[in-house]
Structures are given as structure tokens and as C-alpha cells.
Amino acid sequence: MLVFPLSTVTVNNMGASGKNQHYLLASRPQGELTADNFRLVDVEMPSPGEGEVLIETRYLALEPAMKGWMEARVDYVAPLEIGDVMRGNGLGCVVESNNPDYPAGTLLAGPLGWRRYLVSDLRSPGLSAVPEDVTPGAVLNVLGITGLTAYFGMLDIGVPRTGETVLVSAAAGATGSVAGQLARLAGARVIGIAGGREKCEWLVSELGFDAAIDYKADSVADRVAALCPDGLNVFFDNVGGEVLDIALDNLADRARVVLCGGISRYNETGQIPGPQNYFNLVYRRARMEGFIVLDYASRFPEAIESLTAYLKSGDLRHRETVFEGFERLPDALINLFRGGNIGKQLVAVETRADRPGNDRRDG
């Protein structure tokens, strides 16, 4: 496993270099994800027709929402059916082209799915050329769904202001680490909750969080009360459950609770109790609001412009946890639910030994 800001990608304009494989949904998860929920199959190499390109996948991004698609639990996108290719965003390189606008060697990002190769006419929405001056890690992390989620959740719903106190859960994960930095850039005092000392140190020493709480070692209730004596103005929640209840118990007047995710409940199969302290929303005249990032699609360009500027100025940092090898996709998704990632969880389709050495260094 590699943990670093991903800065290179192999560019290949010599045609397909291996066999084609797909990962399919084999069974719906019952509780925790297992390797048996996925099936790796060999498939014929597709051939690009007129106007089409053949894309070789380089990196795929992993997200907790994938489990909801596999379970047919969520309703904001179509569920995956058994036998479907796993859905997912990634970064690939055009290796054969019948489209002069996208010659061999062009890097593309978007919904590639868990496929080593695919043919596209580039007319269906989602795939776009990767700008020359951004790194592949940034494209799949801060400038992908992760950064967009953090941007709209924190800035549109949380609306942190100078001097306010902001608490973020799963703060050393992909979304939380960007959301917390955006609150810092808005002038707020930011506290992150994360599992383990290494994650907490990263938040404070590299990302500029004011404090971090290691929920695996400390009492979150005691630490939140001690660190936030005047209460929380914003709570950006990725976890739900007990952490949400603790935050609700510590709200300042007019606080904003942003419901981004609830990963602590994603492995539960039965009825899950709601937060006990919700009535504090009434006493504190506070607001709790969920959101789905896809609803902001018309404003993605605005967010990408702002996030790109923060990346270039060095105000926004990011890190990727990269597993090597296409066959490790299920492990990488399972890893997210075990907290094994710092920053964005990715899979590099090739292992380092496979790479021919003509990496494009983008930043």
C-alpha cells in the first residue's frame, strides 16, 4: 500500500498492452462486504469503431456509496443488478483512437467502471480530458466527487464563518480532509475526529486543523466538550451514530449540522435507532440538512475552478492511499470500511513492476 499525493500516470499510445477483465457484482452484501460479493471475469478486448476510442484504465477511485449501490439500498442512482459491471470513477489513457479530438495518449477521467479496457464514443456524459497541469491524484480526489461533496456540503450547507468552530467526522478520509480544509480557509477553527494517531497527526501538522480527536483512543464526548466550550457552529458528519449524538449535544445557537454520510450505519442490516439528542436542534434553533452532491451538477464548474485555485496556491492539500493491481479492487473497497485509508482510496490498475517508465508528471 502506498500513501502519498499521487502525481504521475503512465501514458501509453502503443495500443492495448494486456488482457481485458471486468469486475461484476456477484451477490448483494449482507452486512459487511466480502470478496465473494465480486466476480472477476475475462472479457474480449473491445475494438473502437468510427469516432470511438479504446481506453486503458490506470486508476479507479473507491467510495463508501458503492456498497449502497451493491445492496440496492440507495435511491438517488439506479441500483446495480447482479452480473452488472461494478460502477466507479477512474482515470484512463486512450490507447487506440478513431477520434482526432482524443488521440492516443489522451488522459480521460470519469465513469470508467471496474474494467481494464472500454470503448467510448465520448458522447455519453461524464468522461472528460484531464488538464495538463493537474495531478492524477487531484483529479480523482479534490477535483472529483470527493472535493465537490466537501465543497457544496461545507460551503453551501455548513457555511462556516470567521472565528466559528467546525467539527468534522471521518476527518482524515477523502471528503472529511477536504471539507475541514475548506472550513479553515473560510476562517473557522477546525477540529477533526479520526481513527488513530497517524491520522490525527496528519490533520494537525499537514492540513492545518486546530485539533484532532482520536476516537479509538479518547472519549469523544469529553474531548468535544473540552475543545468546544462555546459549542459547535458547524458539524460536518460523515459517520452518524454515536458521534452525531455527541455533536448534537454540543451545538451552539444557530448551528448547522451537515449530513454528508453515515458510514457507521452502512454495515447494519436491521432498524437503526435515530439520534437521541435531536431535540437540541430546537433548543439551539439549529438546522440539520442532508444533501446529495449530484444535485449540484450545474455548479460543478464553479467548484472545480475554486478548488483548482486552492490546489495551485498550496492552500489545499491531499493524499491518496493506493493499492496496486486490478484484482485488489474488492480489498480496496473493504479497506475503506476498516478505516485503512488516509485521504482518498484508489487502486492503480498496474503494479509498479508493470510500468514501462514513460510516466507523465503533471505537477
Ligand SMILES: NC(=O)c1ccc[n+]([C@@H]2O[C@H](COP(=O)([O-])OP(=O)(O)OC[C@H]3O[C@@H](n4cnc5c(N)ncnc54)[C@H](OP(=O)(O)O)[C@@H]3O)[C@@H](O)[C@H]2O)c1
Ligand atoms: N452526500 C453525498 O453526496 C456524498 C458523496 C460522497 C460521499 N459521501 C459520504 O461521505 C462519507 C465519506 O466518504 P469518503 O469517500 O470520503 O470515504 P473516506 O472518508 O475516505 O473513507 C471512509 C472513512 O470512514 C471511517 N469509518 C469507516 N467505518 C467507520 C465506522 N464504522 N465508524 C466510524 N468511522 C468509520 C474510516 O476512517 P477512520 O479511521 O477515521 O474511522 C474511513 O477511512 C461517507 O459517509 C460517504 O457515504 C456523501
